[in-house]
Amino acid sequence: MTAIFNQPQFQDADKAREYLEAQVWPNGRICPHCGVVGEHYVLKGKSNRPGLYKCADCREPFTVTVGTVFERSKIGLHVWLQAVHLMSASKKGVSAKQLERMLGVTYKTAWFMCHRIREAMTAAPSKMLGGPGSSGIVEADETYWGRAADEEGIRYPKGIKRGAANKMKIVTLVERDGDKRSFHVANVNAQTLAPILKAQVAKTARLMTDEASYYKKPGAHFASHQSVNHSKEEYARGDVTSNTAESSFAILKRGLVGTFHSVSEQHLQRYCNEFDFRWNYRQSQGFSDTARANMALIGITGKRLTYRRTHAPVFAFQ
Template sequence: MAEAILNQPQFQDVDKAREYLEALRWPHGPVCPHCGSLGKHLVLKGKQYRPGLYKCADCYEQFTVTVGTVFERSKVPLNLWLQAVHLMCASKKGISAKQVERMLGVTYKTAWFMCHRIREAMTGDNATLLGGPGSSGIVEADETFWGTATNDEGEKMPVRGGFRHKMMVVSLVERDGQKRSFHVAKVNGATLGAVLKAQVHPAARLMTDEAKWYIPAAKGFASHETVSHGQGEYARGDVTTNTVEASFSLLKRGLIGTFHAVSEKHLQRYCHEFDFRWNTRLSQGWSDVDRQQAALKAIAGKRLTYRRIGGQPTQANV
């Protein structure tokens, strides 16, 4: 099925890809990324102009559909960009940069950078609070641990018992709704409290396990209900953290089976990627094409340069 989709014209031809992206981003006509003007902008034609170049009727600046997006100034053909977006959106456990390199015929460095740019487009705006009016009102919170953390000098922390040498991720899942994950330096009442206060509506019912750090962090919500995993309790009526734990299962399978090693510097970007696919999953009525189009509609205003992303890719981050 994926191969049949990638045989469509927008994935095979640069001009068709541009027309597809223009129709998706500009359903009511070209919009100038410089001044925001919507109108009958001048189409620049001729051998001296590249295809798809416009001149704004108001500010007179030139632009294309990729200006101001994660695709801006990329030398990768636009149809290959669309293929990469679709592959990342359709791969439930993610797709490695090495696999993108092989499938698109680009260098590993290019594939790695493309994947991070697409992850930037997948980053949510978190404009609304979870568990507010119009939702189920239930928010599950839990934390998970991954790999080995690094210190301020980039050196790996010494491995010891427990979880304190690991990277830590906190996830919030609105029952039958959105998921948001955050890489935190420490898991304690202060860090969890800051995340919960910023992301969860005061009227929400908060559900966690019995971990002690949630006691001070959960103050200020309609209720804080817990299940005791230590006593073998995983659900009590509608009180459970099974949903957020299921989302962790997908994240861990991707990190272990697809990417193998993810540095702490980029862990948050991978969390955004898995959150995006979770929030646009099949059970919520989204198809692979819907998910791909949602990602393409979110490319504006998120330009990511190689310098900003920080550092060379390594073969471990596959």
């Protein structure tokens, strides 16, 4: 990690800006105001900061950070690049307290930086899971974490309502040898699962789950629905298994328990997105830590996350 941070883009703000421009604008500068790609004017002079351009069409000034999660940040871009690399390279995540110590910023700043980077790591799906060109197999499973809140936003006390009822709920879909998508949901039942599965999984896919009854009705929508019976200690039958989805939960929970310790319900979806991002750009898919961090940098555009918005509850599906 030390050798990585010796590179110029991690040491100098101007070098970091040039590096960021190369990732965000690989085919030329793009005006964030009107979307025109072209040879926009470079604004020079003592009154203009480095990296300031003027659109040749709409005549508006802009930099590479305008319209991104980095916009209006007073943190140097080289520090941002360090944070992005640390979060992209840490398999089980890196806490805001750790970033506070390593980057020399306040805890509040580190916490906000983490959430803005998670926003960059969150991308709209470009294709259905299990569709043409894939293995055609999608595993679905659910897990439970921490303590959920009641209707007034108050967490259930420890020891009350034992079992899954008072825990936060996460549903994950994993394409065999492909991508993973996780959803923080209010309830796990057929009514909740059906719209998620139909929106994310190709109709031609083979859906694989455990024996839970709430998968049966939504599963009829796909080419086939096969399950393993965990209650009878059946975990694989030929290629029928949900072990890939369960192994992804192992990484998520080790991060939640060992790195973050306590994650509230209002932010859980963002943490799920972060772990999904690292899974989808994992080493077995041909991505190094640097390549993964570059994908996160590409994802900064067209997104803004204010401090107030970070406190708004995030549910994938109600």
